[in-house]
Amino acid sequence: MxxxxxxxxxxxxxxxxxxxxxxxxxxxxxxxxxxxxxEPQHPFPDFVTKELMAHAKDFGRYPPIIGTAGFRDAVAGWLMRRFDLPLGVVDPDTQILPVNGTREALFSIALVATPKEKNGKQPAVLMPNPFYQCYAAAALAAGAEPHYISARPENAFLPDFEGLPGDLLARTSVVYFCSPANPQGAVADMDYLKRLIALAREHGFLLVMDECYADIYDREAPPSALQACLDMPPPKSGDPFENVVVFHSLSKRSSLPGLRSGFCAGDKAFMIRYRGFRNIGGPQTPLPVLAASAAAWNDDExxxxxxxxxxxxxxxxxxxxxxxxxxxxxxxxxxxxxxxxxxxxxxxxxxxxxxxxxxxxxxxxxxxxxxxxxxxxxxxxxxxxxxxxxxxxxxxxxxxx
Ligand SMILES: Cc1ncc(COP(=O)(O)O)c(C=O)c1O
Structure with missing residues (x-):
């Protein structure tokens, strides 16, 4: 109007x-x-089509928001293999959720992670600059003030979140961070990730780690924030992933941007809360897509x-x-x-x-x-x-x- x-x-x-x-x-x-x-133009594996066809009858059923055990176990297995995490450290029943392509969930996560006020002020959502455009829409939808933190060659394209004013960090609800970064291809090392996680815990914000390019790298496999969490003293809650949620996608890893399939994993208490929200307002991933996705996460070749x-x-x-x-x-x-x-x-x-x-x-x-x-x-x-x-x-x- x-x-x-x-x-x-x-x-x-x-x-x-x-x-x-x-x-x-x-x-x-x-x-x-x-x-x-x-948009990757590489061929995707044949077994994806076979799995989709084999489960096509399940298009006739509503899928649960939490997906299937087969999907969550495949994801947990991949996380263990790819990031060398000890078996069982990520609980597939409470700490992993399928997403309908990561974009929708990168958007909605800020709504759930942002309070109406933080320390008596309008919350802020921080993101690198340049950035994946969905983060800014999410910040506005959550009623937060978006802040764009420069990523320039002088700082190896890694924004200096630690150098931000304390009053801004105190009202920050979410920090979006992407590694490997789109567009610059910069990869944050374990030290950078650990400092960012420590900052999240100090100021009580959720670190939303967009790791959708993690399997596409030049020389060295980029670390995940989940690995960095395990290399830090455990928080009092006993959840090693407190304040951290990571996002992964089959769009890039398996050249399946049209399948719309990814997952998020991390902070147990938050993931349970996020599941509650998604159960009411989130898109489920269709069962045949979950079956094809499980096969893709199970295969590294x-x-x-x-x-x-x-x-x-x-x-x-x-x-x-x-x-x-x-x-x-x-x-x-x-x-x-x-x-x-x-x-x-x-x-x-x-x-x-x-x-x-x-x-x-x-x-x-x-x-x-x-x-x-x-x-x-x-x-x-x-x-x-x-x-x-x-x-x-x-x-x-x-x-x-
Ligand atoms: C940085 C980044 N994050 C997230 C996405 C979303 O990917 P998808 O929704 O296909 O999982 C993209 C897609 O281009 C991206 O570049």
Whole structure:
């Protein structure tokens, strides 16, 4: 209704319509190639289709919000193998929940974790800048004030949460943090994670760790905040994961963005509360999807092949781009974050001269006191096969000269 002050009116448009508006009226200078969207184009494993088909009759049933024991056990097994956690440390019955793609749950978790007031003030939700855009919508929906904390090359793209004013931390309800980071590919080490968890416990906020790129890495497997928790003195409650919830997804690990399947795990008391909310207002994951997802979490071979393909494409990028445009090998994830001086101008040029769509970094970030930390960059998604990736990067480099 005209004149009304809607909760989300401060949100900018999603980066992709913004990019379309930027390029409108500019014909592509070659066969169009989309390197803007982080949608994996790799094949997904055949067994996923077989499992879906085998359980198709269960589309006729409502799935429980907690999923199936088979799904939760598969997730618990993967967490143990991938992060070297002792068996049984994550209780599948209370500390793991399936999610309908992590995006919906990254959104709704802030609603459940944010009180109406914290220490007598409006709560704050903190996130890196640039960031996955859902976090900002979640902060506004929760009635919190979003704060965007710069992640720049000077701090290895890891925001300095510890350096924030005490009064801001005192009213913080949620910190979103992504490692490996989209868009920069930065990975937080155990020391950084432990300091962030300690900060969460000191100030009583929930650390929401977006780890959806954890299985896509270049040289070393990125650690999880769950591992960091176990390397710290246990809190008084006895729950080693207090104040921490991690999110993982099959969208990237198994190239299944359309399956809409992930999970979250962590702080026991919170997970029980979150389950209660989801039971009323959350989307369940269909039973055939849970069966296919369990098979995917139980299998590491396809994930290793998937990772190797991304590594080969980073090799291609290194060969084609060399030390131009601030190229560096991202430690995790599948994006290049290239310093081109003016990301919007470069994105337009790459489209006009080479027909390649890339995302201006500015659209993933907010203006702050120190400017927009994404403005100088473009984000390039290495989601196609090797030949298309080489072709796209060659056209990009030629366009920028
Ligand atoms: C950083 C980050 N978090 C979360 C998501 C959501 O993934 P999904 O909802 O497919 O699990 C994405 C997807 O692009 C992402 O880049």
């Amino acid at each position: 005209a004149g009304a002050d809607y909760r989300f009116s401060a949100l900018p448009e999603s980066p992709f319509p913004r990019l379309n508006a930027l390029l409108e009226g500019t014909p592509p200078g070659g066969e169009p190639l989309m390197m803007s969207l982080g 396809h994930a290793a092949e998937n990772r190797a393909l991304y590594q080969r494409k980073i090799d291609i990028a290194q060969r084609v781009l060399g030390n131009r445009f601030g190229f560096y090998r991202p430690a995790g994830g599948f994006f290049l974050w290239l310093d081109v001086g003016d990301g919007e101008k470069a994105a337009k040029e790459i489209w006009a001269k080479g027909g390649v769509k890339v995302l201006p970094g500015k659209y993933l970030a907010r203006d702050g006191k120190d400017g927009n930390p994404g403005a100088a960059y473009i984000r390039v998604a290495l989601v196609h096969d090797e030949a298309a990736t080489e072709e796209g990067l060659t056209r990009l480099a030629d366009a920028l000269g």
